[in-house]
Amino acid sequence: MEQERLHPEATGELSNLLYDLCLAAKIISRQVRRAGLTDILGGSGTLNVSGDLQQKLDMFANETVRNAVQHTGRVCITASEEDEGPVVCPREEQGKYVLLYDPLDGSTNIDVNVSIGTIFSIHKRVTSPKGDAGLADCLQVGRKQVAAGYILYGSSTMLVYTTGQGVHGFTLDPTIGEFLLSHPDIRTPPVGKYYSVNESNWNRWTPGVQRVVAAFKNGDGRIQAKNARYIGSLVADFHRNLISGGVFLYPGDTRSAEGKLRLLYEAAPLALVVEQAGGLATDGQRPILDLVPKHLHQKTPFIVGSKADVQFAVEVLAAERVPA
Ligand code: FDP
Numbered sequence: 001m002e003q004e005r006l007h008p009e010a011t012g013e014l015s016n017l018l019y020d021l022c023l024a025a026k027i028i029s030r031q032v033r034r035a036g037l038t039d040i041l042g043g044s045g046t047l048n049v050s051g052d053l054q055q056k057l058d059m060f061a062n063e064t065v066r067n068a069v070q071h072t073g074r075v076c077i078t079a080s081e082e083d084e085g086p087v088v089c090p091r092e093e094q095g096k097y098v099l100l101y102d103p104l105d106g107s108t109n110i111d112v113n114v115s116i117g118t119i120f121s122i123h124k125r126v127t128s129p130k131g132d133a134g135l136a137d138c139l140q141v142g143r144k145q146v147a148a149g150y151i152l153y154g155s156s157t158m159l160v161y162t163t164g165q166g167v168h169g170f171t172l173d174p175t176i177g178e179f180l181l182s183h184p185d186i187r188t189p190p191v192g193k194y195y196s197v198n199e200s201n202w203n204r205w206t207p208g209v210q211r212v213v214a215a216f217k218n219g220d221g222r223i224q225a226k227n228a229r230y231i232g233s234l235v236a237d238f239h240r241n242l243i244s245g246g247v248f249l250y251p252g253d254t255r256s257a258e259g260k261l262r263l264l265y266e267a268a269p270l271a272l273v274v275e276q277a278g279g280l281a282t283d284g285q286r287p288i289l290d291l292v293p294k295h296l297h298q299k300t301p302f303i304v305g306s307k308a309d310v311q312f313a314v315e316v317l318a319a320e321r322v323p324a
Pocket of ligand 1 (some may be wrong): 105162198235
């Protein structure tokens with residue numbers, strides 16, 4: 001609301017949409033906290049469009065977010081990592097915003113009580129309001145996001161978001177059921193102390209990626225050796241590195257040249273957050289925020305975190321590409 005006042009033209013709809021997402025976050029958070037007590041843990045037996053086994057809690061989170069925004073008149077279309085195609089809001093209720101989200105990221109960690117998260121990305125509608133919203137509204141370049149962020153269900157539940165004026169973190173106080181500003185204006189350290197990558201993929205990486213990871217691990221004259229931290233839950237890994245400084249990598253490999261993470265639901269929103277906090281995000285060549293999506297569930301190699309570390313990775317990978 002404070003930032004809304006900086007924009008005299010603002011109607012308050014974006015603030016209200018963020019508030020809708022807070023409501024969804026509280027409902028998901030409650031369910032995550034009770035997950036071990038209820039019959040909600042485990043796989044649902046179905047696969048999502050990317051072939052991952054859908055978890056029951058994934059589907060609950062997916063519907064909770066959609067239900068929280070679909071009839072408010074603020075959103076025209078939603079697209080989720082868990083759905084095959086976009087879901088258009090009822091014609092008479094279509095508002096001016098587009099919501100892309102990963103309802104429960106890191107879901108293979110649900111059953112073992114490890115932090116998971118919800119990631120969201122908000123764009124303005126680009127299709128004419130005279131017709132139905134469509135795919136063109138979802139396939140927008142990351143730089144055009146008007147807001148992005150995540151909710152981390154960790155030792156406490158946190159909302160971290162940006163509307164392009166810095167990054168702010170709010171912690172859910174469960175006793176009053178409200179998110180309270182706990183981390184105003186987050187800045188990520190320029191050099192990280194952690195590197196985060198699934199090193200079991202080492203033999204599938206290009207020599208360039210191996211060189212980057214080896215340098216983070218052992219130091220190489222230009223950068224100091226870092227400590228390793230990898231949870232395998234993107235939001236949790238990203239959040240730790242954002243606050244403490246670090247670099248997270250999910251590069252392409254021989255199994256998947258584009259890596260594992262989705263551009264629209266994971267990479268682009270976290271790229272906006274990290275850039276707003278003073279860090280960088282790249283696919284190894286181009287800033288993530290400049291990538292033009294071609295399809296909804298597109299994947300991208302992802303290197304994100306402290307500025308100097310991401311720049312270092314980009315330079316090493318560029319040198320690797322120069323023909324000998
Ligand atoms: P998960 O498979 O548990 O849903 O995007 C999915 C994701 O988790 C990210 O949260 C996480 O960073 C990554 O995959 C972990 O992948 P690896 O198991 O290949 O390391």
